[in-house]
Amino acid sequence: MKIAVVGVGYVGLVASACFAKLRHEVIGVDSDESKIKKLSRNIMPIYEPGLEELVKDGKKHGRLRFTADLSEAVKRSDVIFICVNTPPKRNGGADLSSIERVCAAVAGAMTSYKLIVGKSTVPVKTGEWVRKTIKKFCKPGIEFDVASNPEFLREGTAIQDFLKPDRIVIGVDSEKAKKILLELYKDLEVPKVITDVNTSEMIKHAANSFLAMKISYINALANICEKAGADVNRIAEGMGYDKRIMRSFLNAGPGYGGFCFPKDVLAFIHIAGELGYDFHLLKSVDKINREQKRHVFDIVKKQLKGLKGKKLGVLGIAFKPNTDDIRFSPAVEIIEMFKKAGASVSAFDPEAMENAKETLKGVKLCRDKYSVCKGADALVILTDWEEFKAIDLKRVEKLLKHPVIIDARNLFDPEKMKARGFIYKSIGRS
Ligand code: UGA
Numbered sequence: 287m288k289i290a291v292v293g294v295g296y297v298g299l300v301a302s303a304c305f306a307k308l309r310h311e312v313i314g315v316d317s318d319e320s321k322i323k324k325l326s327r328n329i330m331p332i333y334e335p336g337l338e339e340l341v342k343d344g345k346k347h348g349r350l351r352f353t354a355d356l357s358e359a360v361k362r363s364d365v366i367f368i369c370v371n372t373p374p375k376r377n378g379g380a381d382l383s384s385i386e387r388v389c390a391a392v393a394g395a396m397t398s399y400k401l402i403v404g405k406s407t408v409p410v411k412t413g414e415w416v417r418k419t420i421k422k423f424c425k426p427g428i429e430f431d432v433a434s435n436p437e438f439l440r441e442g443t444a445i446q447d448f449l450k451p452d453r454i455v456i457g458v459d460s461e462k463a464k465k466i467l468l469e470l471y472k473d474l475e476v477p478k479v480i481t482d483v484n485t486s487e488m489i490k491h492a493a494n495s496f497l498a499m500k501i502s503y504i505n506a507l508a509n510i511c512e513k514a515g516a517d518v519n520r521i522a523e524g525m526g527y528d529k530r531i532m533r534s535f536l537n538a539g540p541g542y543g544g545f546c547f548p549k550d551v552l553a554f555i556h557i558a559g560e561l562g563y564d565f566h567l568l569k570s571v572d573k574i575n576r577e578q579k580r581h582v583f584d585i586v587k588k589q590l591k592g593l594k595g596k597k598l599g600v601l602g603i604a605f606k607p608n609t610d611d612i613r614f615s616p617a618v619e620i621i622e623m624f625k626k627a628g629a630s631v632s633a634f635d636p637e638a639m640e641n642a643k644e645t646l647k648g649v650k651l652c653r654d655k656y657s658v659c660k661g662a663d664a665l666v667i668l669t670d671w672e673e674f675k676a677i678d679l680k681r682v683e684k685l686l687k688h689p690v691i692i693d694a695r696n697l698f699d700p701e702k703m704k705a706r707g708f709i710y711k712s713i714g715r716s
Contacts, residue, residue: 287470290315290363292356292388294325296332296444296545296611297405297437298369302352303337304448306344308473313359314352325352333610333637336445356388357395365401365466366392367435368416372406378552379560380409389416393423396430401466403433407490407550409557413457413483431463434483436490441544442608453477457486491557494550495568500535501542502574508538508714509581518714519696538713540616540668540694541578543605548575548614579616582668582694583623585711589690590663594628597687599658601677602669602695603635603642610637612645617668620694621649624666632658636671659685670695679706 287310291302294314302314316322321331328345330338344350353359360366370384385406392402402420404413417432424430434457439447454471458464459482468478479489508518518538526533542548551572558565590596605615612618617635624631625648632650635642639651652658655674659665659682667674675697683689683706691703693712703710 287311287365287466288363289313289365289367289470290356290359291367291369292316292359292392293368293370293384293406294321294331294352295369295371296334296441297439298367299325299330299332299341300334300337300439300444300448301367301369301405301437302350303340303344304445305470306347306350307340307449308471309349310470312344312350313363314350315354315356315359316352317354317356319354322352322354334441334444335608340445356391360392360395360400361397363400365403365470367403367405368392369405369437372408372549372553374549374552378556380407380549380553380556382408382412382415385412385416386419389419390423393420396420396424396428399429401431401433401463403435403467404487405435405437407436407494407546407553408434408487409553410484410488410491410561412487413459431458431460432483433458433463433467434486435467436486438490438493441611442606449474451476453479455479455481455486455489457481457483457489459483491550491554494547495554495571497535498542498547498551498575499568499571501537501539501547502571502578504536504538505541505578505713506574511714512716515716516714517716521714537670538696539578539670540582540620540713541575543614543616543619544611545613548572551575579619579623582616582620582666582692582713583627586624586664586666586692587627589692589709589711592627593624596629596663597661598624598629598631599660599662599665599686600624600631600633601635601655601658601665601667601674602671603633603646604638604669604671607669607671608637610635610641612638612641615669616694618642618645620666620668621646625649632660632662634658635669636673656681656685661685661687663687664690664692667691667693667695667697670697679703679708683707 294316306312372380456467511518522536634652690709696712
């Protein structure tokens, strides 16, 4: 099948490479010419395990190419996936201006039937609005369908999530669109949930917000655990064996971050409000998440009896491991709080250093995990990279000024850390 993927950001680039892997002919389109040039030289604009190999493989087999020429890509394709960003607006709603621009350009280039599919996370009813926009800008008499096919991939495991998903959600309003999308995914033998477009759009918001709710729930429990002298990890384990609950997304920490959960929760609250429902449950999820970052900051401040003039070593800048993405990263927010409180900060992240250079002004960016420890009053762990779990604690102890570790990701066993002579504070464990 011939596919155009418009917007080769996270979702679009992974989708392009994976559709090529599924033996479709794919053209990835982006208005950012420098990105297209880089991709033509096999330079990935993002860090994602396995992506470079997959892009190279798609190109080698002649099934994948990239262009900035949207019109040509539309003419050569039967299905057009819209994967452009939907950043948050000031009022929490999603900014759909990129989608509008793309729809107008796609419509202007259409000379025969096309299936236009929304893959970006969008407010319910966006499909209806896309249909109206395409109709307004396309030549009279040209037929088209609009569908929704939300993407559930996670950064860091994106390829695996795309090629072996838990389910595929297809929102269609015509038999023709349904047939095309089922054909497109015929090699993936997973449950396929077929709905109308509005329901499909809402499934994506519902899933992301539910996962965010799990995280805020466990973080709220962690706060109670700290007061009661209980262990939140064991509670998550005890709850997680219940198949109705499950263990995943019950890791207490500094709160959820990234370009999806924070903005999607706010967008869902906003849409619900516009539709006449006050989503107070999600408002609490968001509030708990914001407070959690302050909570981590307060633990460090209390432990060091104030932060003015203190030297902090920080491990982790990305919003989670296996990515270089620092957008809405709890680590970035907490580091900013440390700086504001008068501490000097040295930080290290295995992949996010390049992105951190632009964002974290006034922070000393170190070349490895041990350099941040040198002479620090405390070591603060903010992202759960595997390589931090394997850190040589003897070396750390020698390098630190005081043997204090505040671990916002619960990487170590408190008893063992105490036995090693560390003053060790984590989240939700006394
Ligand atoms: C999330 C969803 O998991 C994907 O299904 C979805 O497709 C994607 O958003 C999207 O909408 O595009 P992602 O943002 O890559 O994926 O990251 P997650 O793995 O979900 O983690 C989000 C945040 O929650 C991270 O900051 C992570 O550290 C935090 N988290 C996660 C916790 O604090 N505790 C947990 O138990 C799990």
